[in-house]
Amino acid sequence: xxxxxxxxxxxxxxxxxxxxxxxxxxxxxxxxxxxxxxxxxxxxxxxxxxxxxxxxxxxxxxxxxxxxxxxxxxxxxxxxxxxxxxxxxxxxxxxxxxxxxxxxxxxxxxxxxxxxxxxxxxxxxxxxxxxxxxxxxxxxxxxxxxxxxxxxxxxxxxxxxxxxxxxxxxxxxxxxxxxxxxxxxxxxxxxxxxxxxxxxxxxxxxxxxxxxxxxxxxxxxxxxxxxxxxxxxxxxxxxxxxxxxxxxxxxxxxxxxxxxxxxxxxxxxxxxxxxxxxxxxxxxxxxxxxxxxxxxxxxxxxxxxxxxxxxxxxxxxxxxxxxxxxxxxxxxxxxxxxxxxxxxxxxxxxxxxxxxxxxxxxxxxxxxxxxxxxxxxxxxxxxxxxxxxxxxxxxxxxxxxxxxxxxxxxxxxxxxxxxxxxxxxxxxxxxxxxxxxxxxxxxxxxxxxxxxxxxxxxxxxxxxxxxxxxxxxxxxxxxxxxxxxxxxxxxxxxxxxxxxxxxxxxxxxxxxxxxxxxxxxxxxxxxxxxxxxxxxxxxxxxxxxxxxxxxxxxxxxxxxxxxxxxxxxxxxxxxxxxxxxxxxxxxxxxxxxxxxxx
Numbered sequence: 001x002x003x004x005x006x007x008x009x010x011x012x013x014x015x016x017x018x019x020x021x022x023x024x025x026x027x028x029x030x031x032x033x034x035x036x037x038x039x040x041x042x043x044x045x046x047x048x049x050x051x052x053x054x055x056x057x058x059x060x061x062x063x064x065x066x067x068x069x070x071x072x073x074x075x076x077x078x079x080x081x082x083x084x085x086x087x088x089x090x091x092x093x094x095x096x097x098x099x100x101x102x103x104x105x106x107x108x109x110x111x112x113x114x115x116x117x118x119x120x121x122x123x124x125x126x127x128x129x130x131x132x133x134x135x136x137x138x139x140x141x142x143x144x145x146x147x148x149x150x151x152x153x154x155x156x157x158x159x160x161x162x163x164x165x166x167x168x169x170x171x172x173x174x175x176x177x178x179x180x181x182x183x184x185x186x187x188x189x190x191x192x193x194x195x196x197x198x199x200x201x202x203x204x205x206x207x208x209x210x211x212x213x214x215x216x217x218x219x220x221x222x223x224x225x226x227x228x229x230x231x232x233x234x235x236x237x238x239x240x241x242x243x244x245x246x247x248x249x250x251x252x253x254x255x256x257x258x259x260x261x262x263x264x265x266x267x268x269x270x271x272x273x274x275x276x277x278x279x280x281x282x283x284x285x286x287x288x289x290x291x292x293x294x295x296x297x298x299x300x301x302x303x304x305x306x307x308x309x310x311x312x313x314x315x316x317x318x319x320x321x322x323x324x325x326x327x328x329x330x331x332x333x334x335x336x337x338x339x340x341x342x343x344x345x346x347x348x349x350x351x352x353x354x355x356x357x358x359x360x361x362x363x364x365x366x367x368x369x370x371x372x373x374x375x376x377x378x379x380x381x382x383x384x385x386x387x388x389x390x391x392x393x394x395x396x397x398x399x400x401x402x403x404x405x406x407x408x409x410x411x412x413x414x415x416x417x418x419x420x421x422x423x424x425x426x427x428x429x430x431x432x433x434x435x436x437x438x439x440x441x442x443x444x445x446x447x448x449x450x451x452x453x454x455x456x457x458x459x460x461x462x463x464x465x466x467x468x469x470x471x472x473x474x475x476x477x478x479x480x481x482x483x484x485x486x487x488x489x490x491x492x493x494x495x496x497x498x499x500x501x502x503x504x505x506x507x508x509x510x511x512x513x514x515x516x517x518x519x520x521x522x523x524x525x526x527x528x529x530x531x532x533x534x535x536x537x538x539x540x541x542x543x544x545x546x547x548x549x550x551x552x553x554x555x556x557x558x559x560x561x562x563x564x565x566x567x568x569x570x571x572x573x574x575x576x577x578x579x580x581x582x583x584x585x586x587x588x589x590x591x592x593x594x595x596x597x598x
Contacts, residue, residue: 049299052298053298056295057295103154106153107149110148117334132219136214142331159316173303180286211253212246355379362408372394387399387548393564433453437518445485453509470531503519514543515544557574560572
């Protein structure tokens, strides 16, 4: 079985340099400050060996000529310069702290940007990208060493610091002795050539590792969401094997990354060590033969030691850069996924007076056939429509079209005569209360879940919502009342309680249109009756559409829409439709009886 999410080799890679420049431009003053502190830190570090060389040479002159006065003045001047450089070093010591803060600033900015982009996607996006994969891209791909936010600041500025140290050191070494400096430059072209040869291998290895992390998180999200099913079927051992498969793939990709990093580090390190040994021998020979002073040899040896880690750090910019480029591409793959078309100047809808479906068809693309075919329907203000039909008839799809979360492939959904494609969907949905077939609650308290649906939450609105949803008495039985934490997806509540919570959340919006997608599955007949009566009493002119598999629900609706195979087979009052033999047969077989008391 495949354990990695499918990667799309045709997805174009973005211009990474331009992407980084765009992010930097948003925090330009932080970047300017970091450049200043970086160069100051490098200049301070490189100045010490040169000043020490000058001090040693001056002391040598003083020892050889005890009566000379100029060397003493030079020593005093050098000590003052040392003190000034020390003050500069104190300022430069802020560099690591500012760099660490900037890492977090970038992490927050990137995660917020792409989270907002994900929220703007439609159902087709979430069909392609699993929850675990999205979470991985918004967390693991961005956070911590050596991922994207670290690379954008620490990774790049560590390299800038290393490059500036190399340049400053080489400049000082050229002033001291240009021949020895040539030995110091030997490792650089070898390291650049090595990176050029291995860059594709680095990118592919890190990409596969991030995909394996996505697969792990997807499997864990499925495990925790479906833990009741796993336990009900006593399939813990089977699911452990499924998890072991993706974990094994993750292990293999992690080991591939570790092996690649170790090999590259060793090669870079020993290239530099060979050059270092050669320079020590050459410099030592020149000092012994008197071609350079002891102070010069000391400074040169110190610069050589200072160059080791920067020279090793510069190639790491390319390695960590390749990993960061993988992270950028994965974020941009989500961002570039087509968004639903949004009108530049959407038409406001106002109060919902009418809803018309004009020859609407819809399909899910990856599934055979149409979910809905040539559906035409008109719902007036205050009308109550019940939707029934066999499983897979397209009832839930129709509700999504009415909500405006999926656009029709053909035809139009018109509200007040305005096509929803051209309408201000935010203002429309603000007037719609939606209760899904599977009640989804957020982690948090009961009060927070219900207030989530309200534009202006308050005690009066909350009390009204729980009373209409038949939760008031039950709420008192919870230990902390409205402040009781419901747990992940409402795991601490029963199915009926979750359903009524979802109803209360919808009612808290004070909607003009209520969409109930099979809510009666978790409500008994008594609660359903009380719910419908309270809706009539409190919301005059309320329009609602309800999907149901219960015959008793039909007594609360004005018209019944019968769907079969994605098409309308019947639309009218329950009594009129009962004149049709096939309708009576369906009611008798699937809903228990043919009579509805009114």
